[in-house]
C-alpha cells in the first residue's frame with residue numbers, strides 16, 4: 001500500500017494524477033463521475049492512511065481539512081456522505097460493540113445515509129421502507145412495498161457506496177415502532193455487484209452536485225441480522241422485545257450534526273465567492289467616475305462595494321457563529337451522553353434556523369457575486385456557477401428550509417408561552433420574557449442597540465403568531481389547522497430569530513476577542529461586524545419601525561454610517577479576501593487567481609474547449625453546408 005505522509009495542501013495538490021487535462025465541464029455525465037472517483041480514490045487512500053491512527057470521532061469540529069477535495073473535485077466528492085453522515089450515524093446511534101463491528105474494516109467500506117424516499121423526504125414518520133423482525137431466523141427483512149418507498153437521493157448510493165445506514169419503519173410482532181436506523185451492506189466488497197434482493201442505480205443529472213452519485217435503492221425481501229439495527233437508543237431483543245428509546249428524537253441526531261456543520265461550510269463557500277468577485281473587481285477597469293480620468297476599478301463603484309462587502313462580512317459571521325453553534329452542539333451531545341436531553345430542543349431549534357439562513361444567504365450572495373462580475377461571471381471557468389449550484393443544494397438537503405424554519409417556530413411559540421407563564425428560559429430565547437419591559441426603550445444607533453432592536457422584532461412577531469393561532473382556535477380550528485393558517489407569520493418569526501442570533505453572536509464574539517487582537521485587525525473585524533449588523537438593520541427597517549422606537553432620523557443616520565463603513569473597508573477589501581487564504585488550485589477560478597492574470601487565464605481556459613481543437617467543426621460539412629448551398633441565391 002502506497003503510504004502518503006500527512007497530507008498538506010501542497011502535498012495533495014502536487015500529486016500529478018489529481019490534475020485534470022480536460023476541464024470537468026467538457027466531460028460527459030459518466031466521464032465526470034469516473035473522473036471524480038479516480039481522484040476521490042486517491043484522496044480516500046490518503047485520508048484512510050491519515051485516519052488509521054485516529055479513532056472515528058463521533059463529532060469532529062468543522063475544519064477545512066476536507067477543503068482540499070474542493071480543489072481536486074470541483075463539483076462534489078462522492079465519498080462525502082461516508083464522512084458526513086454514514087460514520088457519524090454509526091458513532092452516534094450504534095452501541096460501542098456495534099461500532100467496533102460495523103467500522104472494523106475502517107475505510108475498507110464506503111457508506112452513505114439512505115433516509116429519503118421517492119415519496120417522502122420531510123415527513124420521516126411517513127417513510128414506507130419496512131424492516132420486519134423474523135423471530136425464527138433472528139433477522140430483519142427489508143422491503144420497499146411501493147415505488148414511492150424506494151430510497152431516492154442518498155449521495156454515493158448509485159455506484160459508489162457498498163454499505164449504507166437505512167432509515168426504515170420497524171415492525172416487531174405486527175406492531176410498527178416508527179423509523180429506526182439499520183446498517184446494511186448493499187454491494188459485494190470484491191465485485192461491487194449489488195447484492196441479491198436489491199435494485200440500485202443513479203437518479204440522473206441535476207442542476208449541480210452532479211458528481212455526488214445520488215442514487216436509488218429498492219429492497220425485495222432483503223435480509224439482515226437483527227444486530228444490524230443501530231441499538232444505542234432503542235433495542236430489539238432476540239425474543240422480539242422492543243425496548244423504547246429514552247427519547248425518540250435521538251434517532252434524528254445525525255441530521256443535527258450536518259445542520260450544525262453547514263454553517264461553517266457556507267462560510268467557506270462564501271469566502272471562495274467573495275475572493276473571486278473582489279479580486280476580479282480590483283482587476284476589472286470599466287467606465288469612469290470622473291469623466292476626465294481613466295476607467296476605474298469596478299471595486300471603486302460604491303454599489304459594487306455594497307454588493308460584495310456583505311459577502312466578506314457574512315463569511316466571517318457564519319464562521320464565528322458556526323464555531324459558537326458547534327460548541328453548543330458538543331455540549332448538548334456531552335449532556336446526552338450523561339443522560340440529560342434538556343437542551344436538545346434548543347439545539348434542534350438553533351440548528352434548524354441557522355442552517356436555513358446560512359444556506360439561503362450563501363445562495364443569493366454567491367449569485368450576487370456572480371452578477372457583480374458581469375458576463376465573465378457566467379463562465380464556468382469563473383467557478384461562480386458551480387459554487388452557486390453546490391451551495392443552493394444545501395437549502396434543500398438535510399432538511400428543507402421551510403420545514404426547518406417551522407421547527408424553530410414551534411420552539412419559539414413554546415418558549416413564548418413559557419415566558420408568559422413566568423418560567424425562566426434558556427439564554428438564547430430569554431429576551432422573549434423582556435419584551436413588555438423593553439418594547440418602548442429609546443432606540444440606540446449602536447451595534448448593541450440594533451441587536452436589541454432585532455430581538456424586539458422576534459418577540460413582537462412571535463407574540464403576533466401566538467395571537468394568530470389563538471384567534472384561529474377561538475374560531476373553531478384545531479390547533480394544527482390554526483398552526484397551518486399562521487405559518488406565513490411563523491416563518492417570519494424564525495427568520496427574524498435567526499438574523500438576530502447571527503448579529504448578536506457575530507458582534508459579541510468579535511467584541512470579546514478584539515482586545516486580544518492587534519489594533520489594526522480588531523478595527524477591521526469590528527468594521528465587518530458593524531457592516532453586517534447595519535446592513536441587516538437597513539434591510540429590516542420595516543420591522544424595526546413596527547416593533548421598536550427607531551425613527552426615520554435614526555435610519556438616515558444608519559444609512560450614512562453604512563456608507564462610511566463601505567469606504568473604510570474599501571482599502572482593505574483585497575487584503576480581506578486574500579486573508580481567506582484560498583489557494584488558486586482550490587479556488588479554481590480564472591477570475592479570482594491570486595496573480596490577477598484574468599484575461600490570460602480566460603483565454604488559456606477557452607482554448608481547452610474541445611471545440612477549439614479544429615478551426616472548422618465537422619458539423620459544417622455534415623449539416624450546415626448543404627443547407628447554405630441549397631438556399632444560396
Ligand SMILES: CCCCCCCCCC/C=C\CCCCCCCC(=O)SCCNC(=O)CCNC(=O)[C@H](O)C(C)(C)COP(=O)(O)OP(=O)(O)OC[C@H]1O[C@@H](n2cnc3c(N)ncnc32)[C@H](O)[C@@H]1OP(=O)(O)O
Nearest residue numbers: 066083084121122123124249252255261265348397398399
Ligand atoms: C472527505 C472528508 C470529509 C469529512 C468532513 C465531513 C463533514 C460534513 C460536511 C457537511 C457538509 C455537506 C455534506 C452534506 C451532503 C448532503 C447531505 C444530505 C443528507 C440528507 O439530506 S439526509 C436527509 C435529511 N432529511 C431531513 O432533514 C428530513 C427533515 N424532516 C425532519 O427532520 C422531520 O421529519 C421533521 C420535519 C422535524 C418533522 O418531524 P416529525 O414528523 O416527527 O414532527 P414534529 O414536528 O411533530 O416533531 C416531533 C418532535 O421531534 C422534535 N424533533 C424533530 N426533529 C428533531 C431533531 N433532528 N432533533 C431533535 N428533535 C427533533 C421536534 O422538535 C418535536 O419536538 P416537540 O414535540 O416539539 O417537543
Ligand SMILES: Cc1cc2nc3c(=O)[nH]c(=O)nc-3n(C[C@H](O)[C@H](O)[C@H](O)COP(=O)(O)OP(=O)(O)OC[C@H]3O[C@@H](n4cnc5c(N)ncnc54)[C@H](O)[C@@H]3O)c2cc1C
Nearest residue numbers: 113114115116120121122153154155393397398399400402
Ligand atoms: C443535492 C441533494 C442531496 C441529497 N442527499 C441526500 C442524502 O444523502 N440522503 C438522504 O436521505 N436524502 C438526501 N437528499 C434528500 C433531501 O434530504 C430531501 O430532498 C429533503 O429532505 C426534502 O424532502 P423532499 O425532497 O421529499 O421534499 P418534500 O418534503 O416533499 O417538500 C417539498 C415542498 O413541500 C413543502 N413542505 C413539506 N412539508 C411541509 C410542512 N410540514 N409544512 C410546510 N411545507 C412543507 C416543503 O417546504 C417543500 O417546499 C438530498 C437532496 C438533495 C437536493
